[in-house]
Amino acid sequence: xxxxxxxxxxxxxxxxxxxxxxxxxxxxxxxxxxxxxxxxxxxxxxxxxxxxxxxxxxxxxxxxxxxxxxxxxxxxxxxxxxxxxxxxxxxxxxxxxxxxxxxxxxxxxxxxxxxxxxxxxxxxxxxxxxxxxxxx
Amino acid sequence: xxxxxxxxxxxxxxxxxxxxxxxxxxxxxxxxxxxxxxxxxxxxxxxxxxxxxxxxxxxxxxxxxxxxxxxxxxxxxxxxxxxxxxxxxxxxxxxxxxxxxxxxxxxxxxxxxxxxxxxxxxxxxxxxxxxxxxxxxxxxxxxxxxxxxxxxxxxxxxxxxxxxxxxxxxxxxxxxxxxxxxxxxxxxxxxxxxxxxxxxxxxxxxxxxxxxxxxxxxxxxxxxxxxxxxxxxxxxxxxxxxxxxxxxxxxxxxxxxxxxxxxxxxxxxxxxxxxxxxxxxxxxxxxxxxxxxxxxxxxxxxxxxxxxxxxxxxxxxxxxxxxxxxxxxxxxxxxxxxxxxxxxxxxxxxxxxxxxxxxxxxxxxxxxxxxxxxxxxxxxxxxxxxx
Numbered sequence: 001x002x003x004x005x006x007x008x009x010x011x012x013x014x015x016x017x018x019x020x021x022x023x024x025x026x027x028x029x030x031x032x033x034x035x036x037x038x039x040x041x042x043x044x045x046x047x048x049x050x051x052x053x054x055x056x057x058x059x060x061x062x063x064x065x066x067x068x069x070x071x072x073x074x075x076x077x078x079x080x081x082x083x084x085x086x087x088x089x090x091x092x093x094x095x096x097x098x099x100x101x102x103x104x105x106x107x108x109x110x111x112x113x114x115x116x117x118x119x120x121x122x123x124x125x126x127x128x129x130x131x132x133x134x135x136x
Numbered sequence: 137x138x139x140x141x142x143x144x145x146x147x148x149x150x151x152x153x154x155x156x157x158x159x160x161x162x163x164x165x166x167x168x169x170x171x172x173x174x175x176x177x178x179x180x181x182x183x184x185x186x187x188x189x190x191x192x193x194x195x196x197x198x199x200x201x202x203x204x205x206x207x208x209x210x211x212x213x214x215x216x217x218x219x220x221x222x223x224x225x226x227x228x229x230x231x232x233x234x235x236x237x238x239x240x241x242x243x244x245x246x247x248x249x250x251x252x253x254x255x256x257x258x259x260x261x262x263x264x265x266x267x268x269x270x271x272x273x274x275x276x277x278x279x280x281x282x283x284x285x286x287x288x289x290x291x292x293x294x295x296x297x298x299x300x301x302x303x304x305x306x307x308x309x310x311x312x313x314x315x316x317x318x319x320x321x322x323x324x325x326x327x328x329x330x331x332x333x334x335x336x337x338x339x340x341x342x343x344x345x346x347x348x349x350x351x352x353x354x355x356x357x358x359x360x361x362x363x364x365x366x367x368x369x370x371x372x373x374x375x376x377x378x379x380x381x382x383x384x385x386x387x388x389x390x391x392x393x394x395x396x397x398x399x400x401x402x403x404x405x406x407x408x409x410x411x412x413x414x415x416x417x418x419x420x421x422x423x424x425x426x427x428x429x430x431x432x433x434x435x436x437x438x439x440x441x442x443x444x445x446x447x448x449x450x451x452x453x454x455x456x457x458x459x460x461x462x463x464x465x466x467x468x469x470x471x472x473x474x475x476x477x478x479x480x481x482x483x484x485x486x487x488x489x490x491x492x493x494x495x496x497x498x499x500x501x502x503x504x505x506x507x508x509x510x511x512x513x514x515x516x517x518x519x520x521x522x523x
Contacts, residue, residue, distance in 0.1 A: 110253045118491040
């Protein structure tokens with residue numbers, strides 16, 4: 001059954017997919033830095049949502065939907081409207097290109113992210129493995 | 137949404153005369169010792185003098201410039217306080233010039249912080265001119281900066297759209313003295329830019345034509361320029377082709393052959409153009425099984441094949457290897473002279489570092505770790521890719 005995006009269940013399923021991915025584990029073996037994804041309102045989604053994804057040494061030890069971006073400390077915050085996140089999850093927008101064109105706004109050490117392009121790609125691949133309901 | 141950035145481009149025989157029309161007080165020429173000895177720096181200085189601009193020279197740029205070299209160049213810029221910075225040479229001096237310019241303008245930044253995500257607000261103190269003396273890197277028109285972290289034996293891909301040059305001067309006379317080997321290696325660098333710019337996941341309608349045009353010119357004129365360096369028609373068309381390829385891939389992206397070539401160059405000190413070109417046919421064959429369309433289309437456009445799909449894509453790889461043999465370039469890592477034992481000892485590092493190269497993300501077919509390892513091993517042996 002498809003899981004609604006954004007939701008606590010969705011981010012937990014992404015975390016589970018990452019923990020099952022050998023390719024992600026190897027590509028992010030030295031990675032340290034948690035993320036908060038902010039889903040901003042647009043014509044397709046009226047609310048603001050905050051998704052926390054813990055990432056440490058190729059694993060995702062923790063993930064949850066949170067009430068605001070300060071509820072959990074994170075090294076990286078990425079904000080974008082709902083429809084832009086949808087494009088990323090569906091593989092229609094490369095997240096690096098999205099950041100370069102400011103469609104995705106990243107706060108944090110951007111060069112650190114750029115040093116792990118394979119890991120970024122693996123996260124997107126894992127997103128595609130989550131059966132997602134966008135509320136259409 | 138995407139961007140296309142370019143300097144003003146002055147090209148053709150006599151293009152260096154454009155320097156005579158500049159306004160300014162002081163210029164800092166970033167270059168290397170060889171170009172000083174060859175008299176090319178004096179030619180640029182003469183034009184700047186004609187424009188009433190005082191020239192200073194920083195000629196300490198080495199191949200694969202290091203962060204330390206860039207820091208010394210920034211100090212030179214701070215001492216001279218130029219209003220023009222001139223990057224004169226191949227990719228290394230031009231990349232160093234871009235980095236020196238950025239850090240002269242923004243002394244608050246570390247070199248590693250030059251990235252596409254922040255506003256730099258350049259052009260407060262100086263502007264940048266690039267003058268290539270090789271026909272290959274396209275660095276005269278791209279905003280990419282490659283520096284070497286000598287401690288980690290790793291190349292750092294830096295850059296920001298703002299740090300593209302203001303003016304690029306594409307004068308074939310400046311490349312006329314290149315020896316055959318350098319002509320071949322740099323020409324193949326440009327060809328790899330053209331092919332990867334056309335076939336990578338980030339290719340665009342705006343850049344496709346530039347890449348095809350560049351590839352056509354290189355296939356036609358590179359053998360002539362290698363065979364006879366005094367063939368100025370071939371030199372000029374090749375010089376233009378390298379700039380077209382630079383505009384093409386610089387506004388799209390390079391891809392897997394660059395990621396693999398970068399790490400081979402960093403670890404075994406193989407010339408950049410030779411390294412990236414060497415891997416290109418293997419990456420095409422790897423993509424051919426699952427994503428052949430763009431490669432087959434390019435093979436058709438270049439007259440390599442009329443076949444579609446995997447057959448067309450593989451024909452492009454064959455076409456490239458034929459060119460390499462014609463101009464005396466290696467088609468395998470073994471032919472390049474890298475020792476098998478040393479290569480195999482480093483292959484895991486090559487795989488990990490290639491995956492962490494930003495060019496890898498645009499691969500038409502994304503490899504797994506095992507597939508990339510196999511690709512490196514096939515490229516060593518010269519075995520056509522069959523997986």
